[in-house]
Amino acid sequence: MSSKVPHISIALIGNPNSGKSTLFNSLTGLNQKTGNYAGVTVDKHYGSYKFKGVDYKITDLPGTYSLYPKSIDEEVACKALLSEKDSIDVAVIVLDSSNLKRHLLLATQVIDLKKRCVLVLNMIDEAEKNKIVIYKEDLEKLFDVPVVQVNSRSKKGLNDLREAIAAAKVSDTIFYDFEKQKQLLPSNDSYQRIIDSQFQENKSKIKEFELADNIHRFAKIKYIIAKCVKQPEQLNKSITQKLDAFFTHKFFGFGFFFLILFIIFQFIFYLAEYPMTWIEEGFAQLMTVTADTLPKGRLNDLIVNGILAGLSGIVVFVPQIALLFFFIAILEDTGYMARASFILDKVMRRFGLNGKSVIPMISSVACAVPSIMSTRTITNWKDRIITILVTPLISCSARLPVYTLLISIMFVGKKSIGIFNYQGMVLMGLYILGFSAALLAALVLKYVLKTTEKSFFIMELPVYRKPQWQTVIMLVFGKVKVFLFDAGKIILAISIVLWFLTSHAPNNDFEKLEKIAILNNTSGQNLNSQKLEASYAGILGKKIEPVIKPLGFDWKIGIALITSFAAREVFVGTMATIYSSGDSDNTETLREKLVAEKNFETHEPVYTKAVCWSLLIFYVFAMQCMSTLATTYRETKHWKWPAIQLVFMTGLAYLSSFLVYNFLS
Amino acid sequence: MQTLDTLLPGQTATIQEFTDDFLSLKFIEMGCLPGEKIKLSYIAPLGDPIAIEVSGYLLSLRKQEAATIVVKVNPENNVESCVI
Numbered sequence: 001m002s003s004k005v006p007h008i009s010i011a012l013i014g015n016p017n018s019g020k021s022t023l024f025n026s027l028t029g030l031n032q033k034t035g036n037y038a039g040v041t042v043d044k045h046y047g048s049y050k051f052k053g054v055d056y057k058i059t060d061l062p063g064t065y066s067l068y069p070k071s072i073d074e075e076v077a078c079k080a081l082l083s084e085k086d087s088i089d090v091a092v093i094v095l096d097s098s099n100l101k102r103h104l105l106l107a108t109q110v111i112d113l114k115k116r117c118v119l120v121l122n123m124i125d126e127a128e129k130n131k132i133v134i135y136k137e138d139l140e141k142l143f144d145v146p147v148v149q150v151n152s153r154s155k156k157g158l159n160d161l162r163e164a165i166a167a168a169k170v171s172d173t174i175f176y177d178f179e180k181q182k183q184l185l186p187s188n189d190s191y192q193r194i195i196d197s198q199f200q201e202n203k204s205k206i207k208e209f210e211l212a213d214n215i216h217r218f219a220k221i222k223y224i225i226a227k228c229v230k231q232p233e234q235l236n237k238s239i240t241q242k243l244d245a246f247f248t249h250k251f252f253g254f255g256f257f258f259l260i261l262f263i264i265f266q267f268i269f270y271l272a273e274y275p276m277t278w279i280e281e282g283f284a285q286l287m288t289v290t291a292d293t294l295p296k297g298r299l300n301d302l303i304v305n306g307i308l309a310g311l312s313g314i315v316v317f318v319p320q321i322a323l324l325f326f327f328i329a330i331l332e333d334t335g336y337m338a339r340a341s342f343i344l345d346k347v348m349r350r351f352g353l354n355g356k357s358v359i360p361m362i363s364s365v366a367c368a369v370p371s372i373m374s375t376r377t378i379t380n381w382k383d384r385i386i387t388i389l390v391t392p393l394i395s396c397s398a399r400l401p402v403y404t405l406l407i408s409i410m411f412v413g414k415k416s417i418g419i420f421n422y423q424g425m426v427l428m429g430l431y432i433l434g435f436s437a438a439l440l441a442a443l444v445l446k447y448v449l450k451t452t453e454k455s456f457f458i459m460e461l462p463v464y465r466k467p468q469w470q471t472v473i474m475l476v477f478g479k480v481k482v483f484l485f486d487a488g489k490i491i492l493a494i495s496i497v498l499w500f501l502t503s504h505a506p507n508n509d510f511e512k513l514e515k516i517a518i519l520n521n522t523s524g525q526n527l528n529s530q531k532l533e534a535s536y537a538g539i540l541g542k543k544i545e546p547v548i549k550p551l552g553f554d555w556k557i558g559i560a561l562i563t564s565f566a567a568r569e570v571f572v573g574t575m576a577t578i579y580s581s582g583d584s585d586n587t588e589t590l591r592e593k594l595v596a597e598k599n600f601e602t603h604e605p606v607y608t609k610a611v612c613w614s615l616l617i618f619y620v621f622a623m624q625c626m627s628t629l630a631t632t633y634r635e636t637k638h639w640k641w642p643a644i645q646l647v648f649m650t651g652l653a654y655l656s657s658f659l660v661y662n663f664l665s
Numbered sequence: 666m667q668t669l670d671t672l673l674p675g676q677t678a679t680i681q682e683f684t685d686d687f688l689s690l691k692f693i694e695m696g697c698l699p700g701e702k703i704k705l706s707y708i709a710p711l712g713d714p715i716a717i718e719v720s721g722y723l724l725s726l727r728k729q730e731a732a733t734i735v736v737k738v739n740p741e742n743n744v745e746s747c748v749i
Contacts, residue, residue, distance in 0.1 A: 068690065101720045102721075207686070211689065214690075214693045215693065218693075218698050241706075244723075342725050345714055347711065349727075456691060456727070457714055458688070458724065458726045459725050459726075460724060461716055
């Protein structure tokens with residue numbers, strides 16, 4: 001971070017819901033970036049602005065209620081503020097003017113660190129609306145630092161803030177409990193030492209000090225409020241009260257929540273399909289053009305079928321990610337998300353999940369990738385990990401083509417019993433199976449996973465606010481960027497490996513096949529089928545045949561299992577190539593070929609009911625998706641979690657398919 | 666000894682003390698101090714968690730967490746018309 005150009009580093013610190021992020025957006029505009037704090041999965045937002053010829057680097061720290069952290073986010077905020085490496089010159093303390101009392105606790109703590117500080121009375125318009133009068137000059141005197149009134153939403157007071165930051169000073173006021181410190185922590189002679197030491201030393205003494213210190217601080221705050229703030233006896237929160245009566249109502253509350261889910265679902269399941277098709281078609285065109293323009297050969301093949309195909313597979317996720325985060329940002333920004341969490345907590349808690357797990361889980365009916373990314377809103381580590389791990393068990397839209405193909409083979413000629421359509425019923429059953437498996441797995445993980453972080457649900461229900469479009473758009477952009485560059489790298493690497501496996505064969509086998517094909521006048525389709533069989537993927541498919549035989553699968557299915565690791569729907573395309581049925585969009589011929597397929601030795605049909613069921617169950621449970629694994633890695637910053645997902649889900653799939661196959665045959 | 670989880674919607678009370686060390690630290694930084702007045706605003710439709718008004722804002726917590734806060738119900742209390 002230490003660049004050669006002299007600059008002033010400032011950090012925004014404040015409670016959650018203090019309007020910090022909006023203020024950050026207003027100060028930096030588009031000059032901002034999203035990164036990651038080392039070792040943890042907390043997003044780091046930083047940016048810059050210029051004021052009177054001086055460069056200011058600005059970091060938006062995660063929200064925290066105090067400098068005694070109770071969660072990973074809070075710990076990150078505290079450590080970053082104290083960090084020698086980042087060396088924060090000015091701490092900008094952001095306060096919600098309409099709720100000063102609680103917000104001032106953190107302010108007094110930060111003042112005691114003896115850094116240059118500025119107090120921001122944010123959302124001043126809301127305080128005015130509630131008839132709260134704050135005597136800024138008195139507050140300035142008591143805190144001995146510049147105090148600025150800002151409305152980050154209408155950008156009022158921003159210039160005053162920039163002036164104040166330039167004039168920030170170290171306060172002479174001391175708020176902390178000096179007597180208690182001498183008694184309990186005599187070795188720490190400054191407040192900064194005390195805060196620092198909680199990350200190293202024995203914590204019990206510090207906890208004792210924390211209790212005494214915070215009570216002491218609130219006594220001082222009471223005095224400050226009495227002196228500097230005039231507020232009406234009864235706070236005017238009638239709009240929030242009325243909305244809460246609706247959103248937490250027995251019927252309307254759940255009704256509204258399901259309506260929201262329905263809308264999100266419609267958008268990411270159906271609406272996202274259009275841009276996704278455009279992206280896929282665009283890339284297909286680009287691939288054709290590139291293949292024709294570049295000289296023929298291996299490099300051409302690598303660029304077209306390896307890199308471009310891989311990129312297409314990454315970019316295609318963007319519409320779903322953008323749409324999902326668009327909704328989540330609005331729900332968070334308006335304050336509704338906290339209510340959804342509130343009404344659902346009791347149900348979800350039983351499964352080791354969180355009220356906030358519901359949206360990721362429902363969204364994963366469309367795709368697990370954006371869902372896993374959206375678990376960031378779950379602040380409790382264990383709840384979040386469980387949500388991430390079980391989400392891919394829910395049947396996503398990529399499984400649908402596989403389901404449809406296999407179900408249609410099973411029910412050739414049969415349509416329905418009475419009004420019930422067989423195929424529809426099986427399809428619904430598979431979705432229910434996936435959901436139940438996810439909930440059961442969550443229940444198991446609840447007892448298996450150990451955590452040092454205490455789980456609690458002591459959460460602020462913020463007042464309702466209009467969504468800030470700038471905040472919403474910035475979040476969407478940030479998420480898309482993080483996905484493209486972080487998870488995208490891994491996905492691209494795996495797609496190139498998969499490309500290599502399917503397009504290369506040992507001992508120049510491809511050339512031999514091509515020569516024979518010319519001699520025998522073999523059709524292109526048949527040649528492709530023979531090539532796939534001879535390729536490394538084909539060899540691998542045959543190698544794993546003994547392992548998958550107990551499930552009723554032959555080597556042809558083995559190849560499709562390997563290639564569909566790129567994305568589950570690739571199964572259909574691979575089967576089409578193997579059975580040389582031509583265009584993978586036209587599954588009619590493929591279905592006929594699969595139905596007609598007979599075992600080489602026994603002359604029995606290969607795709608019996610038992611095999612189809614076994615394969616279906618396998619696809620319900622198996623972790624057949626490299627993008628999900630890459631996203632899980634990105635969101636947990638540890639290979640352990642995607643590895644657990646892979647082993648656990650594939651193991652579950654293997655076992656279930658084995659049981660189903662042997663029971664049915 | 667009455668605890669916060671037993672209040673009725675609309676009832677007000679004063680915080681007396683805490684029975685859980687870790688949670689008490691969290692409650693205090695959230696502005697729930699001994700001597701502070703609180704009001705039970707509403708209860709989630711499934712009976713848990715609850716939402717209380719404290720220090721001028723709304724705080725939600727689970728009943729098991731609320732059970733660690735000892736309160737004294739204010740005598741002048743008549744259960745107001747419940748919000749929900």
